[in-house]
Amino acid sequence: MHSAETAPLWIVEDAPLPYEPTVQRMTELAEAIAQGAAPERIWLLEHLPVITAGTSAEAGELLDPSAFPVVRTGRGGRYTWHGPGQRVVYVLLNLARRGRDVRRLMAGLEEWAIAALARLGIAAHRSPLGAGVWVATNAGPVKVAAVGLRIRRWVSLHGMAINVAPDMAGFQAIVPCGIRNAGPGRLVDFRPHLTMADLDDALHATCGDFLAFLGGPWGTPGG
Numbered sequence: 001m002h003s004a005e006t007a008p009l010w011i012v013e014d015a016p017l018p019y020e021p022t023v024q025r026m027t028e029l030a031e032a033i034a035q036g037a038a039p040e041r042i043w044l045l046e047h048l049p050v051i052t053a054g055t056s057a058e059a060g061e062l063l064d065p066s067a068f069p070v071v072r073t074g075r076g077g078r079y080t081w082h083g084p085g086q087r088v089v090y091v092l093l094n095l096a097r098r099g100r101d102v103r104r105l106m107a108g109l110e111e112w113a114i115a116a117l118a119r120l121g122i123a124a125h126r127s128p129l130g131a132g133v134w135v136a137t138n139a140g141p142v143k144v145a146a147v148g149l150r151i152r153r154w155v156s157l158h159g160m161a162i163n164v165a166p167d168m169a170g171f172q173a174i175v176p177c178g179i180r181n182a183g184p185g186r187l188v189d190f191r192p193h194l195t196m197a198d199l200d201d202a203l204h205a206t207c208g209d210f211l212a213f214l215g216g217p218w219g220t221p222g223g
Contacts, residue, residue: 085166142185
């Protein structure tokens with residue numbers, strides 16, 4: 001059994017991972033966390049190119065079904081694209097000891113990303129246009145981070161995807177997150193020399209505040 005005071009493990013993968021085996025592993029880890037047989041985990045990675053369909057995905061928003069593999073997944077939300085250059089942050093947290101408040105977790109993820117980007121000199125915000133994190137531009141707001149969750153036995157799966165420097169052509173195969181009047185953006189368009197490691201450092205530095213916002217055990221994740 002794992003102590004309720006143990007901070008989540010912080011895991012960073014060094015190469016892009018295929019989507020379906022990763023989700024299978026995430027599901028296994030979530031079950032172990034629910035049983036008290038594994039610690040919580042914050043898992044940072046990139047995926048090989050894939051389109052994923054959340055539980056609210058609508059067929060008409062998949063514009064080019066042949067462009068990439070399309071995988072239906074159990075997270076909330078609609079269609080999104082994952083690929084190299086995008087930081088995916090999977091949060092496997094035991095909500096049974098963190099308040100069982102899914103809306104708070106969603107808001108906490110957005111505020112975590114906003115705080116991390118502020119450390120990098122990027123002013124981001126939440127928006128009535130949709131869930132996730134947005135940045136203002138002269139042409140209108142762009143979405144730089146998407147959020148989608150699944151809850152299984154009060155353990156969270158999935159999390160958020162932050163566009164650092166991906167090939168944005170991947171998003172042309174879908175209506176990203178079902179939003180037609182605003183598009184996705186990426187961090188290097190605001191800070192050209194920004195690296196994935198820079199973002200990881202900022203996320204790690206602000207993670208304690210995110211965990212404190214949720215309640216329950218918190219601190220600087222290690223691993």
